[in-house]
Amino acid sequence: MALDKPYLDVPGTTIFDAEQSRKGYWLNQFCMSLMKAENRTRFKANQRAYLDEWAMTEDQKQAVLARDLNRCIALGGNIYFLAKIGATDGKSFQQMAGSMTGMSEEEYRNMMVSGGRSVEGNRYTWEKQ
Amino acid sequence: MARISASVYTSHVPAIGAALDLGKSGEPYWQPLFRGYEFSKQWIREHQPDVIFLVYNDHATAFSLELIPTFAIGTAAEFLVADEGWGPRPVPKGIGHPELASHIAQSVIQDDFDLTIVNKMDVDHGLTVPLSLMYGQPQAWPCTVIPFAVGVVQYPVPSGRRCFMLGQAVRKAIESFDQPLNVQIWGTGGMSHQLQGPRAGLINKEFDNRFLDRLIADPAGLASVPHIDYVREAGSEGIELVMWLIARGAMADVNGGKPPRVVHRFYHVPASNTAVGHLILEDQA
Numbered sequence: 001m002a003l004d005k006p007y008l009d010v011p012g013t014t015i016f017d018a019e020q021s022r023k024g025y026w027l028n029q030f031c032m033s034l035m036k037a038e039n040r041t042r043f044k045a046n047q048r049a050y051l052d053e054w055a056m057t058e059d060q061k062q063a064v065l066a067r068d069l070n071r072c073i074a075l076g077g078n079i080y081f082l083a084k085i086g087a088t089d090g091k092s093f094q095q096m097a098g099s100m101t102g103m104s105e106e107e108y109r110n111m112m113v114s115g116g117r118s119v120e121g122n123r124y125t126w127e128k129q
Numbered sequence: 130m131a132r133i134s135a136s137v138y139t140s141h142v143p144a145i146g147a148a149l150d151l152g153k154s155g156e157p158y159w160q161p162l163f164r165g166y167e168f169s170k171q172w173i174r175e176h177q178p179d180v181i182f183l184v185y186n187d188h189a190t191a192f193s194l195e196l197i198p199t200f201a202i203g204t205a206a207e208f209l210v211a212d213e214g215w216g217p218r219p220v221p222k223g224i225g226h227p228e229l230a231s232h233i234a235q236s237v238i239q240d241d242f243d244l245t246i247v248n249k250m251d252v253d254h255g256l257t258v259p260l261s262l263m264y265g266q267p268q269a270w271p272c273t274v275i276p277f278a279v280g281v282v283q284y285p286v287p288s289g290r291r292c293f294m295l296g297q298a299v300r301k302a303i304e305s306f307d308q309p310l311n312v313q314i315w316g317t318g319g320m321s322h323q324l325q326g327p328r329a330g331l332i333n334k335e336f337d338n339r340f341l342d343r344l345i346a347d348p349a350g351l352a353s354v355p356h357i358d359y360v361r362e363a364g365s366e367g368i369e370l371v372m373w374l375i376a377r378g379a380m381a382d383v384n385g386g387k388p389p390r391v392v393h394r395f396y397h398v399p400a401s402n403t404a405v406g407h408l409i410l411e412d413q414a
Contacts, residue, residue, distance in 0.1 A: 007357055087213065087215050097402045098329070119333045
Protein backbone atom coordinates (compact mmCIF):
# COMPACT_ATOMS: atom_id res chain seq x y z
CA MET A 1 0.00 0.00 0.00
CA ALA A 2 1.29 3.45 -0.86
CA LEU A 3 2.21 5.82 1.95
CA ASP A 4 -0.05 8.78 2.61
CA LYS A 5 1.58 11.97 1.28
CA PRO A 6 -0.84 14.79 2.06
CA TYR A 7 1.77 17.40 1.12
CA LEU A 8 1.79 16.75 -2.63
CA ASP A 9 -0.84 19.44 -3.29
CA VAL A 10 1.06 22.28 -1.60
CA PRO A 11 2.03 24.66 -4.42
CA GLY A 12 5.67 25.47 -5.18
CA THR A 13 6.87 23.09 -2.50
CA THR A 14 8.80 19.82 -2.57
CA ILE A 15 8.86 17.94 0.71
CA PHE A 16 12.20 16.23 1.26
CA ASP A 17 10.90 12.80 2.17
CA ALA A 18 12.52 9.37 2.06
CA GLU A 19 11.91 9.05 -1.69
CA GLN A 20 13.51 12.42 -2.50
CA SER A 21 16.34 11.68 -0.11
CA ARG A 22 17.11 8.40 -1.85
CA LYS A 23 17.13 10.09 -5.27
CA GLY A 24 19.32 12.91 -4.04
CA TYR A 25 21.79 10.99 -1.93
CA TRP A 26 24.96 11.74 -3.95
CA LEU A 27 23.87 15.24 -4.90
CA ASN A 28 23.45 16.09 -1.24
CA GLN A 29 26.64 14.32 -0.22
CA PHE A 30 28.53 16.35 -2.84
CA CYS A 31 27.05 19.51 -1.28
CA MET A 32 28.12 18.29 2.14
CA SER A 33 31.73 18.01 0.95
CA LEU A 34 31.74 21.79 0.39
CA MET A 35 31.81 22.32 4.14
CA LYS A 36 35.58 21.80 3.94
CA ALA A 37 37.51 24.86 2.78
CA GLU A 38 39.93 22.80 0.66
CA ASN A 39 37.02 21.17 -1.19
CA ARG A 40 35.46 24.57 -1.87
CA THR A 41 38.75 25.64 -3.42
CA ARG A 42 38.99 22.51 -5.57
CA PHE A 43 35.35 22.83 -6.68
CA LYS A 44 35.79 26.46 -7.68
CA ALA A 45 38.98 25.67 -9.59
CA ASN A 46 37.26 23.08 -11.82
CA GLN A 47 33.59 22.51 -11.14
CA ARG A 48 32.98 19.85 -13.76
CA ALA A 49 35.99 17.78 -12.69
CA TYR A 50 34.97 18.00 -9.06
CA LEU A 51 31.37 16.96 -9.85
CA ASP A 52 32.68 13.99 -11.85
CA GLU A 53 34.17 12.61 -8.64
CA TRP A 54 30.63 11.97 -7.38
CA ALA A 55 28.12 9.29 -8.39
CA MET A 56 25.58 11.93 -9.38
CA THR A 57 23.38 11.76 -12.48
CA GLU A 58 24.24 13.98 -15.44
CA ASP A 59 21.00 15.90 -14.81
CA GLN A 60 22.06 16.61 -11.25
CA LYS A 61 25.49 17.80 -12.38
CA GLN A 62 23.94 20.09 -15.01
CA ALA A 63 21.50 21.52 -12.47
CA VAL A 64 24.39 22.31 -10.11
CA LEU A 65 26.47 23.91 -12.88
CA ALA A 66 23.45 26.04 -13.86
CA ARG A 67 22.79 26.84 -10.15
CA ASP A 68 19.18 25.91 -10.88
CA LEU A 69 18.06 25.21 -7.34
CA ASN A 70 14.49 24.29 -8.28
CA ARG A 71 15.86 21.65 -10.61
CA CYS A 72 18.30 20.45 -7.93
CA ILE A 73 15.38 20.06 -5.54
CA ALA A 74 13.29 18.17 -8.10
CA LEU A 75 16.25 15.81 -8.51
CA GLY A 76 16.43 15.04 -4.80
CA GLY A 77 18.41 17.98 -3.43
CA ASN A 78 17.56 19.44 -0.06
CA ILE A 79 17.85 23.15 0.55
CA TYR A 80 20.06 22.84 3.64
CA PHE A 81 22.53 20.80 1.61
CA LEU A 82 22.22 23.00 -1.47
CA ALA A 83 22.94 26.00 0.74
CA LYS A 84 26.57 24.83 0.85
CA ILE A 85 26.81 25.61 -2.88
CA GLY A 86 25.45 29.08 -2.23
CA ALA A 87 27.92 29.57 0.59
CA THR A 88 30.73 28.52 -1.74
CA ASP A 89 29.51 31.13 -4.23
CA GLY A 90 29.28 33.76 -1.49
CA LYS A 91 25.49 33.97 -1.70
CA SER A 92 23.24 34.64 1.27
CA PHE A 93 20.35 32.35 2.12
CA GLN A 94 18.00 35.11 1.02
CA GLN A 95 19.64 35.29 -2.40
CA MET A 96 19.34 31.51 -2.73
CA ALA A 97 15.70 31.37 -1.65
CA GLY A 98 14.82 34.30 -3.88
CA SER A 99 16.46 32.65 -6.91
CA MET A 100 13.79 29.93 -6.82
CA THR A 101 10.81 32.26 -6.98
CA GLY A 102 11.21 33.87 -10.39
CA MET A 103 11.59 37.26 -8.70
CA SER A 104 14.61 39.52 -8.86
CA GLU A 105 16.77 39.77 -5.78
CA GLU A 106 15.38 43.22 -5.05
CA GLU A 107 11.75 42.19 -5.57
CA TYR A 108 12.19 39.25 -3.23
CA ARG A 109 13.89 41.33 -0.57
CA ASN A 110 11.14 43.95 -0.79
CA MET A 111 8.48 41.27 -0.48
CA MET A 112 10.11 39.99 2.71
CA VAL A 113 10.46 43.47 4.19
CA SER A 114 6.78 44.10 3.54
CA GLY A 115 5.74 40.97 5.42
CA GLY A 116 6.58 38.06 3.14
CA ARG A 117 4.53 35.99 0.75
CA SER A 118 0.91 35.67 1.86
CA VAL A 119 -0.50 32.22 2.49
CA GLU A 120 -3.76 33.31 0.86
CA GLY A 121 -4.02 31.57 -2.49
CA ASN A 122 -0.88 29.58 -1.69
CA ARG A 123 -2.26 26.65 0.29
CA TYR A 124 -3.35 24.29 -2.51
CA THR A 125 -2.14 23.76 -6.08
CA TRP A 126 -5.69 24.12 -7.39
CA GLU A 127 -5.98 27.65 -5.99
CA LYS A 128 -3.41 28.96 -8.49
CA GLN A 129 -4.52 29.41 -12.06
CA MET B 130 18.03 17.91 43.05
CA ALA B 131 18.17 19.58 39.65
CA ARG B 132 15.15 21.62 38.58
CA ILE B 133 13.79 23.35 35.50
CA SER B 134 13.25 27.04 36.20
CA ALA B 135 12.21 28.42 32.83
CA SER B 136 11.81 27.78 29.14
CA VAL B 137 12.95 30.08 26.35
CA TYR B 138 11.72 29.92 22.76
CA THR B 139 13.32 31.62 19.81
CA SER B 140 13.91 31.38 16.08
CA HIS B 141 17.50 30.63 15.11
CA VAL B 142 17.84 32.32 11.70
CA PRO B 143 21.47 32.13 10.46
CA ALA B 144 21.36 35.71 9.12
CA ILE B 145 20.90 36.94 12.71
CA GLY B 146 24.23 35.37 13.60
CA ALA B 147 25.84 36.88 10.54
CA ALA B 148 24.42 40.34 11.40
CA LEU B 149 25.94 40.14 14.88
CA ASP B 150 29.26 38.71 13.72
CA LEU B 151 29.66 41.38 11.01
CA GLY B 152 28.70 44.26 13.33
CA LYS B 153 25.43 45.02 11.51
CA SER B 154 23.07 44.77 14.47
CA GLY B 155 22.68 48.56 14.61
CA GLU B 156 21.49 48.82 11.02
CA PRO B 157 17.84 49.90 10.49
CA TYR B 158 16.97 46.47 9.06
CA TRP B 159 18.15 44.66 12.20
CA GLN B 160 17.42 47.18 14.97
CA PRO B 161 13.77 46.20 15.57
CA LEU B 162 14.78 42.54 15.85
CA PHE B 163 17.56 43.04 18.38
CA ARG B 164 15.39 45.45 20.40
CA GLY B 165 13.04 42.53 20.99
CA TYR B 166 15.84 40.68 22.78
CA GLU B 167 17.04 43.52 25.01
CA PHE B 168 14.67 42.50 27.78
CA SER B 169 15.80 38.89 27.39
CA LYS B 170 19.48 39.72 27.82
CA GLN B 171 18.69 41.57 31.03
CA TRP B 172 16.40 38.78 32.20
CA ILE B 173 18.96 36.03 31.71
CA ARG B 174 21.60 38.01 33.63
CA GLU B 175 19.16 37.92 36.55
CA HIS B 176 18.11 34.30 35.99
CA GLN B 177 21.38 32.68 35.01
CA PRO B 178 20.99 28.89 34.69
CA ASP B 179 23.74 26.36 35.36
CA VAL B 180 22.75 24.32 32.32
CA ILE B 181 20.74 24.98 29.16
CA PHE B 182 19.06 21.98 27.59
CA LEU B 183 18.99 23.40 24.08
CA VAL B 184 16.58 21.86 21.60
CA TYR B 185 17.50 22.77 18.02
CA ASN B 186 18.02 21.12 14.69
CA ASP B 187 21.14 20.38 12.77
CA HIS B 188 21.03 21.83 9.22
CA ALA B 189 23.04 19.24 7.30
CA THR B 190 26.08 20.10 9.39
CA ALA B 191 26.94 17.37 11.90
CA PHE B 192 24.53 14.96 10.23
CA SER B 193 24.75 14.40 6.48
CA LEU B 194 22.58 11.81 4.76
CA GLU B 195 24.88 9.13 6.14
CA LEU B 196 23.13 9.24 9.47
CA ILE B 197 19.73 10.81 10.19
CA PRO B 198 18.75 10.62 13.86
CA THR B 199 15.28 11.78 14.92
CA PHE B 200 16.38 12.72 18.45
CA ALA B 201 20.09 13.12 19.29
CA ILE B 202 21.49 14.16 22.67
CA GLY B 203 24.98 15.61 22.94
CA THR B 204 26.82 14.00 25.84
CA ALA B 205 30.29 15.36 25.02
CA ALA B 206 32.42 17.63 27.21
CA GLU B 207 32.55 20.25 24.47
CA PHE B 208 30.98 21.10 21.14
CA LEU B 209 32.96 22.96 18.51
CA VAL B 210 31.42 25.61 16.27
CA ALA B 211 30.90 24.17 12.79
CA ASP B 212 32.07 25.56 9.47
CA GLU B 213 28.76 25.68 7.58
CA GLY B 214 30.39 26.81 4.36
CA TRP B 215 31.12 30.42 5.30
CA GLY B 216 33.77 29.51 7.91
CA PRO B 217 32.90 28.90 11.60
CA ARG B 218 31.02 31.69 13.40
CA PRO B 219 33.38 33.65 15.69
CA VAL B 220 31.58 32.54 18.84
CA PRO B 221 32.71 30.46 21.84
CA LYS B 222 32.52 26.69 21.73
CA GLY B 223 29.80 25.05 23.79
CA ILE B 224 30.82 23.44 27.07
CA GLY B 225 28.70 20.38 27.70
CA HIS B 226 27.45 18.69 30.84
CA PRO B 227 28.26 15.02 30.20
CA GLU B 228 27.00 13.81 33.58
CA LEU B 229 23.56 15.36 33.33
CA ALA B 230 23.29 14.60 29.61
CA SER B 231 24.07 10.91 30.16
CA HIS B 232 21.63 10.81 33.05
CA ILE B 233 18.89 12.31 30.87
CA ALA B 234 19.69 9.86 28.05
CA GLN B 235 19.40 6.87 30.38
CA SER B 236 16.16 8.09 31.94
CA VAL B 237 14.47 9.16 28.71
CA ILE B 238 15.38 5.97 26.84
CA GLN B 239 13.87 3.97 29.68
CA ASP B 240 10.74 6.06 29.15
CA ASP B 241 10.52 4.70 25.58
CA PHE B 242 12.16 7.56 23.63
CA ASP B 243 14.92 6.09 21.51
CA LEU B 244 17.58 8.78 21.62
CA THR B 245 20.79 8.70 19.64
CA ILE B 246 23.71 9.44 21.96
CA VAL B 247 26.34 11.68 20.39
CA ASN B 248 29.80 11.94 21.89
CA LYS B 249 31.32 13.98 19.09
CA MET B 250 29.38 16.69 17.30
CA ASP B 251 30.01 20.16 15.92
CA VAL B 252 27.13 22.57 16.39
CA ASP B 253 25.71 24.95 13.81
CA HIS B 254 23.67 28.17 13.82
CA GLY B 255 20.67 26.29 15.22
CA LEU B 256 22.47 26.17 18.55
CA THR B 257 24.75 29.21 18.42
CA VAL B 258 22.26 31.86 17.23
CA PRO B 259 19.91 31.45 20.23
CA LEU B 260 22.92 31.75 22.57
CA SER B 261 24.06 34.90 20.74
CA LEU B 262 20.58 36.41 20.96
CA MET B 263 20.39 35.82 24.71
CA TYR B 264 24.01 36.52 25.67
CA GLY B 265 25.41 38.83 23.02
CA GLN B 266 29.11 38.37 22.29
CA PRO B 267 30.91 37.05 25.40
CA GLN B 268 34.37 35.40 25.40
CA ALA B 269 32.80 32.21 26.75
CA TRP B 270 29.16 31.15 27.22
CA PRO B 271 28.34 31.65 30.91
CA CYS B 272 26.90 28.18 31.47
CA THR B 273 27.02 24.63 30.19
CA VAL B 274 24.86 23.49 27.29
CA ILE B 275 23.33 20.13 26.42
CA PRO B 276 22.62 20.12 22.67
CA PHE B 277 19.50 18.20 21.74
CA ALA B 278 19.16 17.87 17.97
CA VAL B 279 15.81 17.00 16.39
CA GLY B 280 15.64 15.58 12.88
CA VAL B 281 13.48 18.05 10.97
CA VAL B 282 15.39 18.11 7.67
CA GLN B 283 14.07 14.86 6.21
CA TYR B 284 10.34 14.22 6.37
CA PRO B 285 8.65 12.86 8.42
CA VAL B 286 9.83 14.83 11.41
CA PRO B 287 8.60 13.68 14.82
CA SER B 288 5.00 14.64 15.54
CA GLY B 289 4.11 17.53 17.81
CA ARG B 290 2.52 15.09 20.20
CA ARG B 291 5.66 13.00 20.47
CA CYS B 292 7.79 16.11 21.02
CA PHE B 293 5.42 17.27 23.74
CA MET B 294 5.59 13.89 25.50
CA LEU B 295 9.37 13.85 25.16
CA GLY B 296 9.50 17.18 27.00
CA GLN B 297 7.64 15.58 29.88
CA ALA B 298 10.16 12.74 30.01
CA VAL B 299 13.03 15.24 29.94
CA ARG B 300 11.58 17.08 32.94
CA LYS B 301 11.26 13.84 34.86
CA ALA B 302 14.87 12.98 34.02
CA ILE B 303 16.21 16.38 35.10
CA GLU B 304 14.26 16.34 38.36
CA SER B 305 15.80 12.99 39.27
CA PHE B 306 19.38 14.24 38.88
CA ASP B 307 21.05 14.41 42.24
CA GLN B 308 22.79 17.79 42.02
CA PRO B 309 21.30 21.22 42.81
CA LEU B 310 21.36 22.52 39.23
CA ASN B 311 19.23 25.29 37.78
CA VAL B 312 18.28 24.11 34.28
CA GLN B 313 16.56 26.03 31.51
CA ILE B 314 15.10 24.30 28.50
CA TRP B 315 15.13 26.17 25.21
CA GLY B 316 13.03 25.35 22.16
CA THR B 317 14.32 26.90 18.96
CA GLY B 318 13.57 27.15 15.23
CA GLY B 319 10.64 28.54 13.26
CA MET B 320 8.48 30.50 13.01
CA SER B 321 6.75 30.51 9.61
CA HIS B 322 9.24 30.28 6.77
CA GLN B 323 9.87 28.47 3.53
CA LEU B 324 13.34 28.42 2.03
CA GLN B 325 12.70 26.41 -1.12
CA GLY B 326 10.77 26.43 -4.36
CA PRO B 327 8.53 29.03 -5.98
CA ARG B 328 6.63 29.43 -2.66
CA ALA B 329 9.81 30.54 -0.81
CA GLY B 330 9.27 33.58 1.37
CA LEU B 331 5.97 32.42 2.83
CA ILE B 332 5.08 34.14 6.11
CA ASN B 333 1.90 33.60 8.11
CA LYS B 334 1.58 36.06 11.00
CA GLU B 335 -1.83 34.79 11.97
CA PHE B 336 -0.64 31.19 12.24
CA ASP B 337 2.45 32.25 14.18
CA ASN B 338 0.59 34.37 16.71
CA ARG B 339 -2.02 31.72 17.23
CA PHE B 340 0.81 29.22 17.75
CA LEU B 341 2.27 31.51 20.45
CA ASP B 342 -1.16 31.91 22.11
CA ARG B 343 -1.74 28.19 22.19
CA LEU B 344 1.81 27.34 23.23
CA ILE B 345 1.16 29.44 26.33
CA ALA B 346 -2.42 28.44 27.13
CA ASP B 347 -3.22 25.18 25.32
CA PRO B 348 0.00 23.28 24.66
CA ALA B 349 -1.64 19.85 24.74
CA GLY B 350 -4.14 20.93 22.09
CA LEU B 351 -1.40 22.52 20.01
CA ALA B 352 0.60 19.29 20.17
CA SER B 353 -2.14 17.53 18.20
CA VAL B 354 -1.71 19.79 15.13
CA PRO B 355 -0.62 17.51 12.25
CA HIS B 356 2.48 18.05 10.11
CA ILE B 357 0.51 19.03 7.04
CA ASP B 358 -0.94 22.07 8.82
CA TYR B 359 2.56 23.38 9.53
CA VAL B 360 3.68 22.74 5.95
CA ARG B 361 0.62 24.30 4.35
CA GLU B 362 0.17 27.23 6.73
CA ALA B 363 3.69 28.00 7.97
CA GLY B 364 5.89 26.81 5.10
CA SER B 365 7.98 23.71 4.57
CA GLU B 366 10.58 24.91 7.09
CA GLY B 367 7.95 26.22 9.53
CA ILE B 368 7.68 22.63 10.68
CA GLU B 369 10.70 23.34 12.89
CA LEU B 370 8.13 24.68 15.36
CA VAL B 371 7.46 21.16 16.67
CA MET B 372 10.72 21.58 18.58
CA TRP B 373 9.15 24.27 20.75
CA LEU B 374 6.75 21.62 22.05
CA ILE B 375 9.63 19.69 23.64
CA ALA B 376 10.50 22.70 25.79
CA ARG B 377 6.85 23.41 26.55
CA GLY B 378 6.24 19.79 27.58
CA ALA B 379 8.93 20.16 30.22
CA MET B 380 7.11 22.94 32.09
CA ALA B 381 5.46 22.38 35.47
CA ASP B 382 1.80 22.76 34.46
CA VAL B 383 2.04 19.89 31.98
CA ASN B 384 3.38 17.78 34.82
CA GLY B 385 0.82 18.59 37.52
CA GLY B 386 2.07 22.02 38.62
CA LYS B 387 1.11 25.66 38.16
CA PRO B 388 0.89 27.40 34.76
CA PRO B 389 4.07 29.26 33.80
CA ARG B 390 4.39 33.02 33.98
CA VAL B 391 4.79 34.73 30.60
CA VAL B 392 7.65 37.15 31.17
CA HIS B 393 8.35 38.10 27.57
CA ARG B 394 6.75 37.75 24.16
CA PHE B 395 8.06 39.15 20.90
CA TYR B 396 7.28 38.73 17.21
CA HIS B 397 8.93 40.31 14.20
CA VAL B 398 8.94 39.95 10.41
CA PRO B 399 11.35 39.52 8.73
CA ALA B 400 14.80 38.23 9.49
CA SER B 401 16.02 37.27 6.04
CA ASN B 402 13.35 34.74 4.88
CA THR B 403 11.81 34.10 8.27
CA ALA B 404 9.31 35.28 10.87
CA VAL B 405 10.96 35.55 14.26
CA GLY B 406 9.13 34.56 17.42
CA HIS B 407 10.41 34.67 20.98
CA LEU B 408 8.90 33.75 24.31
CA ILE B 409 10.13 33.34 27.89
CA LEU B 410 8.09 31.29 30.34
CA GLU B 411 9.04 30.97 34.01
CA ASP B 412 7.90 28.09 36.13
CA GLN B 413 6.21 29.32 39.31
CA ALA B 414 7.46 27.83 42.56
